[in-house]
Structures are given as structure tokens and as C-alpha cells.
Amino acid sequence: MSVTLTERAARHVAGFIGKRGKGIGIRLGVKTSGCSGMAYKLEFVDETLADDIVFDSHGVKVVVDQKSLVYLDGTELDYVREGLNEGFRFDNPNAKNQCGCGESFNV
Amino acid sequence: MALLQIAEPGMSAAPHERRLAIGIDLGTTHSLAATVKNSVAVCLADEEGRVLVPSVVHYRGDGGIEVGHAAVAAQPVDPRNTIVSVKRFMGRGLADVAHVETMPYVFEETPGMLRLRTVQGGKTPVEISAEILRALRARAEANLGGALAGAVITVPAYFDDAQRQATKDAARLAGLHVLRLLNEPTAAAVAYGLDNAAEGLYAVYDLGGGTFDLSILKLTRGVFEVLATNGNAALGGDDFDHRLYCWILDRARIAPPSATDTRRLQMKARAIKEQLTVSDEAPCQLRLDSGENVDLTVSREAFFEMTRPLVQKTLAPVRRALRDAGLAPQDIKGVVMVGGATRMPHVQRAVAGFFGQEPLTNLDPDRVVALGAAMQANALVGNRKAGDNDWLLLDVIPLSLGLETMGGLSEKIIPRNSTLPVARAQEFTTFKDGQTAMAFHVVQGERELVADCRSLARFELRGIPPMTAGAARIRVTFQVDADGLLSVAAREARTGVEASILVRPSYGLTDDEIAGMLRAGIERAGDDLAARALREQQVEAERALEATARALDADGGLLDAEEHARIAAAMEALRILIASGETARIAAGIAALARASEDFAARRMDRSIRAALAGHKIEEL
Numbered sequence: 001m002s003v004t005l006t007e008r009a010a011r012h013v014a015g016f017i018g019k020r021g022k023g024i025g026i027r028l029g030v031k032t033s034g035c036s037g038m039a040y041k042l043e044f045v046d047e048t049l050a051d052d053i054v055f056d057s058h059g060v061k062v063v064v065d066q067k068s069l070v071y072l073d074g075t076e077l078d079y080v081r082e083g084l085n086e087g088f089r090f091d092n093p094n095a096k097n098q099c100g101c102g103e104s105f106n107v
Numbered sequence: 108m109a110l111l112q113i114a115e116p117g118m119s120a121a122p123h124e125r126r127l128a129i130g131i132d133l134g135t136t137h138s139l140a141a142t143v144k145n146s147v148a149v150c151l152a153d154e155e156g157r158v159l160v161p162s163v164v165h166y167r168g169d170g171g172i173e174v175g176h177a178a179v180a181a182q183p184v185d186p187r188n189t190i191v192s193v194k195r196f197m198g199r200g201l202a203d204v205a206h207v208e209t210m211p212y213v214f215e216e217t218p219g220m221l222r223l224r225t226v227q228g229g230k231t232p233v234e235i236s237a238e239i240l241r242a243l244r245a246r247a248e249a250n251l252g253g254a255l256a257g258a259v260i261t262v263p264a265y266f267d268d269a270q271r272q273a274t275k276d277a278a279r280l281a282g283l284h285v286l287r288l289l290n291e292p293t294a295a296a297v298a299y300g301l302d303n304a305a306e307g308l309y310a311v312y313d314l315g316g317g318t319f320d321l322s323i324l325k326l327t328r329g330v331f332e333v334l335a336t337n338g339n340a341a342l343g344g345d346d347f348d349h350r351l352y353c354w355i356l357d358r359a360r361i362a363p364p365s366a367t368d369t370r371r372l373q374m375k376a377r378a379i380k381e382q383l384t385v386s387d388e389a390p391c392q393l394r395l396d397s398g399e400n401v402d403l404t405v406s407r408e409a410f411f412e413m414t415r416p417l418v419q420k421t422l423a424p425v426r427r428a429l430r431d432a433g434l435a436p437q438d439i440k441g442v443v444m445v446g447g448a449t450r451m452p453h454v455q456r457a458v459a460g461f462f463g464q465e466p467l468t469n470l471d472p473d474r475v476v477a478l479g480a481a482m483q484a485n486a487l488v489g490n491r492k493a494g495d496n497d498w499l500l501l502d503v504i505p506l507s508l509g510l511e512t513m514g515g516l517s518e519k520i521i522p523r524n525s526t527l528p529v530a531r532a533q534e535f536t537t538f539k540d541g542q543t544a545m546a547f548h549v550v551q552g553e554r555e556l557v558a559d560c561r562s563l564a565r566f567e568l569r570g571i572p573p574m575t576a577g578a579a580r581i582r583v584t585f586q587v588d589a590d591g592l593l594s595v596a597a598r599e600a601r602t603g604v605e606a607s608i609l610v611r612p613s614y615g616l617t618d619d620e621i622a623g624m625l626r627a628g629i630e631r632a633g634d635d636l637a638a639r640a641l642r643e644q645q646v647e648a649e650r651a652l653e654a655t656a657r658a659l660d661a662d663g664g665l666l667d668a669e670e671h672a673r674i675a676a677a678m679e680a681l682r683i684l685i686a687s688g689e690t691a692r693i694a695a696g697i698a699a700l701a702r703a704s705e706d707f708a709a710r711r712m713d714r715s716i717r718a719a720l721a722g723h724k725i726e727e728l
Contacts, residue, residue: 016113026113042111080110084154085252087110 010058025061130480294479344448
């Protein structure tokens, strides 16, 4: 079971944490909502919780709670630029389909 | 697919919850847009990383339109079709604009607002401004990756209704939904978070490229009110450049330069001014086309000395604004600096000296207005979460809010154009004896009849103690908070029973609909008044019939058959008249019924007094 960052994503995460001034890593998760059933969660981590699993990817701590990991196993987080817009993208092999905007998905 | 940003722990937005909104500073020389990303307001840059868009529009001969930097490049070549500082023309007729003769444009006078004749035909300032807004909108949508839910656009505090409306129209032409127009000084204060600060008085010192404005704001319960504005429409950073340019000409002892050399020297002067903000001296080396060499060093002291009169000149409007507001410099709790020219250290020092405190300068003075507008826009589209500080925003309600009263009439409680937040109360009473419940119908619109207004909500107040008609006192309070959220509460005075409801009055109404409703209100005012008068008579007639019928039930025994028949006939006649729809005849019918029952009423009165007095001695009363 694992969740990884691309090197570019790791660089940006490290940069954002640096700019924010605190934080030990990044949390990836899912929550049930949105038009296709589930939505991704992408947050800074200040402290890990009891049921968290921590991965290391290119020197960045990636924190996923056990429940989310079921839906996220094998996911790679990338950082991309599309025109003037840039941000993180989940490449999730578990997602069967996602809504047009990509903000939510189902498995 | 959408790209995600990292959120603070526990703050991930639910999908589709975020609505894209921007703030736009539509300036005289520059315009820019900002948005709130991950709870931080940021300005939106173009592909080359430039945030400021010169407020310049170039209408090309081939039908193309250029905005911003591209248009600036066209200005020397095609001045007649390159419109700069269009903001000065917004909502203005030709007569209102000063120095028309010195401008390179061909003006056309049209009713209302002036037009500029370009190679692409006559263009109103609204259309020209719309081009700038369209460019900003395109930039924002490319940047944010989606359609915008709306925008907050800033306007100078002194803009009048016509100028504000023109700005709104320009936004609509550009396909932008205007969430709100916000005063520029207010936006700057919001950007500094002063709206969350303690209540008090604040000054906003705005020294732009070509204009100077000073506004005094009063913050009470999170709402900014503009107490006074003053300024100088012909004083700005450009004047500092010009002083320096003249100084260079003088010191370098060069002949009056050619047009190209003038332009190069002016740009050099500007660069030196900017450099002197950070360093103590700046070199001025330039080889002119004329073959002459300029080789000077400008010290900070020299620059400050030569421009000191300009700085002093800004303080005159400051004094005037304070005097208008009846304030002294020490009453001001904070000073916000806006406009690129406020970066100059001696400007900051002069302001600090005048107010006896350091001004707020840590935000980029070119961007602070747009940033505040973006924060406002973000709040207005509902992106802020519960628990965030509540935002109170100053605005007016576009249409009157009222209640339906008997006969389908609209009783206006809050007139249109009342500033928000606002609360008004009015007392109502029961229509029938023993009435224990009351239905309230909240309506919006300028028309007299409820049928012509827009229905907002209905609710009931129950548990009114039984009383005779007209005895109950029900206080109805209309309250519109700063977000335009209306709450209506009804409270019976004696028992304290209450009922209330929440509505969002402007929801779902487009500006066109509002305009249409206003127009109808004005055009139909005469009809409406007649209709209102009729309904009032009909209600009055029904009330009279109701009261007479009740009296006959209770005290019919006081009348002989003939008297009874006479009253019954008058009642019947009035019933027919109600349906006739003729106000005057109904009024006459009511009067006839009153005459017919006069005697009866007197007899009833005697009897009830006798009943009340029975068994009491005179002294007891």
C-alpha cells in the first residue's frame, strides 16, 4: 500500500510548507461528498493522528488516514500547470469515474 | 480536471462549494484584478507576470481592440483611437469634462453621456471601460480555470449615482456579474483588516499616478461609512516625475529635447524616482539622440527637496477633509496608504508627521484596493465559512420591502435605497374581533398593489389573545442585515407571542428585473394610487359591514322591525357597491350605512354604559 508524490509535486509541497512557516507534511484523504460521491482532501499537516499512516516521498511526509488509504492506494499526486492555472492533481488508479470538474470521484 | 491547492488542516473545501469571485480595481491609469486563493488575497498576473493593466484601450483600424500594454504601445502612433484615463468620462456629459480641448479625441455629445469617435465608430466610456473589464475577466478565468460567479468593482468614494451606474453597466457589458460596487478607500481599509479592528476613524491617503484622494472613514460595528473625501484631481506621482525631469534638463544644461528624447528623459526620471525609494542616490546617464550626454547623480535629499512643495500640496486636501468631518489629526486611529506614489519615503514621513503616527504601508499600495475588493467578493459569494468573522457591508436595498395589508395593498416598511443594515418597525392590529392569528405576506416592489409586487415570504403569528378588532398591538420589525438578508419578526405587545422568518430579498432578481420593476412603479404610480384608494374603501366597507352585522347579532333586540329593515337595506346596498369598483360610490355607501345605524349605535352605547354602571354608586366611579 502506498501513496506517492511526483518529484515536482514534492518540490512544491516543500515550498508551500516553507512559505507557510510550519507543518510537518501533507495530508491526502477522501471525504464523502461532491457530485460523484467522494472528494479529495489536500491539507497541510501539523500533527499526525492515531490512525494515520505516514509515507515518505522525495523527502516529504505524506500522511493518509487508514480509511482514506483504501480509496487512495497507488495514487500519485502531481503538480501541473494548465495555462495560467496551476495546482495539484490526483492520479488515482481506484477512481472509476469522476465528475467533469474532477473535484469528486467514485470507486 | 480541477487542480487542487493545499488547504489548512480541516479546511478542505467541499467540491463545488467554492465559487470563483474577483475584486477589480478599475483605475484611471491602471486596473487590476485579485482573488482569494486558500484564504489569502492575491493579485492575478498575465502570462508575463504583470499584475497592473494600463487602463488604455486602442481601437485598431482593422477592427481589432487592444487593451493594456499593447494599447500603451499604440498611443504615440495612434493617439486619436487610443483612449487613456476613460474613467474620467464615466457617467459624464461633455460639459462635465474639463480640458476637453487639450485631449486628442473627437467627442460626440449625446444625451446623457458623451461619446468618443474612433475608427470603429462612436464609443461610450461605458463601452471602453467594458473592454478593460473584459480583459481582466479573461485573465481571471484563465487563471482560476472557471467561470466567475461575480466581481466586486471599486469606485472612488466621490462617484455619484450616474458614475456608479455607468461602472455597473460596463461590467455587465463585459459579462461580469457585479456583486457590489465598493468605495476604493473602504476596499483599502478592508485589505488591511481594519474592518476587524476596533471601531474608530481612519484616513485613506491615496496618491495615484495622476490624482490624489483623501477619505475619512468611520468604522462602526464593522461597517465603514465615508465621512468626508477631498482631493486634487491634478496631482499625482506623474508630477513628481515631471519635477525631476525639469531638474535634469536644468542641471544637464541641454537644449529643449526632441519628442523622443523628452520621452526617454521622462522615463529615466521615473526610474530614478523609484530607485530613490530604496537607495540614497541614483545615477542619471543618458546619451540623447541630439548627441548630448547627460551624466548626473541625483541624491535622495535633492529629490526630496525639489518635490517637497508637491508633498505639502497633498496636505491641504487632508486638512480640508478633516475640517469637513469636524476632526483633528489626532482623532484618526490609523492611516492607510494607497497608490504607487505613496512608496516615496518623504511622502510617508510627511503623512506620519501630520497624523502623528506611522501610516500602514506593508501592503503593496498599487494592489491594496484590488486585494480588499477580492476579500469582499470572496465573502459575498459565500466562500467564507461559519465561524469566520461576520462581514458587514454597506449597501442599499434596491426595492422597497413591505407587508400585505387588508385588500391586497402593499404597506412599505423599508423604502428603497435605505442603506444597509437597516431595521424598521411598524404596528399593525387585528381586523376582526377575537382574531387569534395573523398572516403576514412579505413583498418587494414599488407598486401599491401586492399583486404587482414580488412575493418574498409568508408566515403566521399565532396565539394572539382574543380582543376586539383593532385592540391588539402587533409590532412588525423588518431588519435587513449587511448581506441583504431580510428577517421579519412579528410580536404581540401584551403577551409577547412572536413569529419570524428569514428571506433573501435580492435573490434571483436580475438588475433588468429590478429596473423593470422600478420603471413600472413610476409609470403606473397614478393607476396604483387609484387602485389603492379603491381597495382602501372596499376594506373600510367590509369592516363597517362586519361591525354592523356583529352589533345586530348582539343587540338586535334594541331595534323594531322597521329600523332593522332599514339597516339591512343599507348593508345590502353597500355589499353591491363594493363589487362596483367605484371608490366614491363605496364611500357614499359607507356613509349611508353609518347614518342608518346611527340611532342603533347610540342606543347600544347607552345600554352598555347602563350595564357597566348597574350596581355601582356614583362615588365609586
